[in-house]
Amino acid sequence: xxxxxxxxxxxxxxxxxxxxxxxxxxxxxxxxxxxxxxxxxxxxxxxxxxxxxxxxxxxxxxxxxxxxxxxxxxxxxxxxxxxxxxxxxxxxxxxxxxxxxxxxxxxxxxxxxxxxxxxxxxxxxxxxxxxxxxxxxxxxxxxxxxxxxxxxxxxxxxxxxxxxxxxxxxxxxxx
Amino acid sequence: xxxxxxxxxxxxxxxxxxxxxxxxxxxxxxxxxxxxxxxxxxxxxxxxxxxxxxxxxxxxxxxxxxxxxxxxxxxxxxxxxxxxxxxxxxxxxxxxxxxxxxxxxxxxxxxxxxxxxxxxxxxxxxxxxxxxxxxxxxxxxxxxxxxxxxxxxxxxxxxxxxxxxxxxxxxxxxxxxxxxxxxxxxxxxxxxxxxxxxxxxxxxxxxxxxxxxxxxxxxxxxxxxxxxxxxxxxxxxxxxxxxxxxxxxxxxxxxxxxxxxxxxxxxxxxxxxxxxxxxxxxxxxxxx
Numbered sequence: 001x002x003x004x005x006x007x008x009x010x011x012x013x014x015x016x017x018x019x020x021x022x023x024x025x026x027x028x029x030x031x032x033x034x035x036x037x038x039x040x041x042x043x044x045x046x047x048x049x050x051x052x053x054x055x056x057x058x059x060x061x062x063x064x065x066x067x068x069x070x071x072x073x074x075x076x077x078x079x080x081x082x083x084x085x086x087x088x089x090x091x092x093x094x095x096x097x098x099x100x101x102x103x104x105x106x107x108x109x110x111x112x113x114x115x116x117x118x119x120x121x122x123x124x125x126x127x128x129x130x131x132x133x134x135x136x137x138x139x140x141x142x143x144x145x146x147x148x149x150x151x152x153x154x155x156x157x158x159x160x161x162x163x164x165x166x167x168x169x170x171x172x173x174x175x
Numbered sequence: 176x177x178x179x180x181x182x183x184x185x186x187x188x189x190x191x192x193x194x195x196x197x198x199x200x201x202x203x204x205x206x207x208x209x210x211x212x213x214x215x216x217x218x219x220x221x222x223x224x225x226x227x228x229x230x231x232x233x234x235x236x237x238x239x240x241x242x243x244x245x246x247x248x249x250x251x252x253x254x255x256x257x258x259x260x261x262x263x264x265x266x267x268x269x270x271x272x273x274x275x276x277x278x279x280x281x282x283x284x285x286x287x288x289x290x291x292x293x294x295x296x297x298x299x300x301x302x303x304x305x306x307x308x309x310x311x312x313x314x315x316x317x318x319x320x321x322x323x324x325x326x327x328x329x330x331x332x333x334x335x336x337x338x339x340x341x342x343x344x345x346x347x348x349x350x351x352x353x354x355x356x357x358x359x360x361x362x363x364x365x366x367x368x369x370x371x372x373x374x375x376x377x378x379x380x381x382x383x384x385x386x387x388x389x390x391x392x393x394x395x396x397x398x399x400x401x402x403x404x405x406x407x408x409x410x411x412x413x414x415x416x417x418x419x420x421x422x423x424x425x426x427x428x429x430x431x432x433x434x435x436x437x438x439x440x441x442x443x444x445x446x447x448x449x450x451x452x453x454x455x456x457x458x459x460x461x462x463x
Contacts, residue, residue: 022229055188072202076199077203135302
């Protein structure tokens with residue numbers, strides 16, 4: 001936990017949560033596509049982060065969104081699930097020669113294929129958790145699944161746009 | 176013992192994961208009922224301030240429609256006022272001595288109190304929707320009160336803080352409102368099941384009545400939350416299914432929840448008295 005970690009990721013936390021509450025809350029496509037952009041905070045954390053820390057951060061960010069959405073516990077549960085799965089997925093996706101020290105979950109450094117698999121897998125689990133905890137019942141399972149798929153695509157595309165716009169490719173890219 | 180600690184340390188991430196998930200499930204079960212006080216919600220001071228700031232910006236884009244609604248409401252109220260004036264001129268019961276005339280119904284003497292509040296947070300597309308109002312305990316709002324807009328029912332107060340309150344919207348899978356068909360006085364229950372935010376179901380209407388498309392649905396007044404006769408919506412379709420003893424009725428809600436800007440919290444000054452009376456009599460509180 002060096003100081004640059006603190007500032008950069010605290011800013012990201014506030015930025016993504018503010019975007020979620022102020023903007024994305026009102027942006028729902030065809031009443032099925034939701035965008036949970038706050039998840040980006042968890043996805044963009046450094047690869048080598050302590051997994052215990054990660055779980056706490058997942059709970060924190062989910063809980064903050066819950067307060068504004070009045071959905072006590074739903075987003076927290078989904079975010080903790082995402083934080084837990086993230087560590088394992090990163091192990092699965094390890095490149096042949098392991099992660100470099102300056103590797104981050106960045107589309108320019110890790111490449112398109114790695115990034116797409118990483119993002120969409122985690123988003124799918126997160127959105128499944130959110131929408132099924134919301135309805136609890138399996139009565140409207142097809143409608144809920146439609147919401148999950150549409151929202152995963154929507155959030156995923158927004159995250160790619162965020163990556164392309166705001167994360168510079170200046171740092172040495174992996175070959 | 177050392178092995179135990181080593182074990183815990185080795186699986187610390189998994190154990191913490193399970194612990195946090197259990198905590199989340201506890202929170203969901205404990206606080207996600209349609210009513211019941213949550214400590215953390217959008218009515219808390221800081222969350223309320225953020226939401227108020229947001230609606231302070233977005234409200235400018237809706238000023239025209241807000242003005243329209245308020246003007247229409249003014250016109251309606253003025254019309255009613257004229258009616259009352261006309262009635263009081265032709266009707267002389269007010270001036271009668273109480274020796275000859277005893278007023279029978281206390282509800283007519285003591286009307287409901289309304290507190291106006293601005294909507295600062297709203298949603299219509301989730302399975303369980305809530306609103307946040309910039310009016311709170313300091314203005315006399317208490318949990319459980321009904322909320323209406325100028326053209327119909329909106330929901331019930333869930334939690335209050337000093338300056339803010341959260342409302343369980345009618346668009347909540349667990350909120351029920353006791354309603355009746357105005358024409359025939361048959362009462363049923365209004366329930367929203369998700370999906371389209373303009374349509375709700377009217378349940379428990381028995382097969383012997385003849386509801387028709389376009390009939391008006393109003394609140395029944397059978398509980399202490401809403402006054403009698405508040406508009407809920409109009410029937411948009413009636414279906415008679417083979418193996419059911421009730422109609423399947425869709426109701427087009429009178430309130431467009433996506434356009435809400437100002438609402439009224441209904442205070443019933445006799446709520447406590449009526450509730451304790453019914454409770455002492457052993458009558459279980461009806462679904463709201």
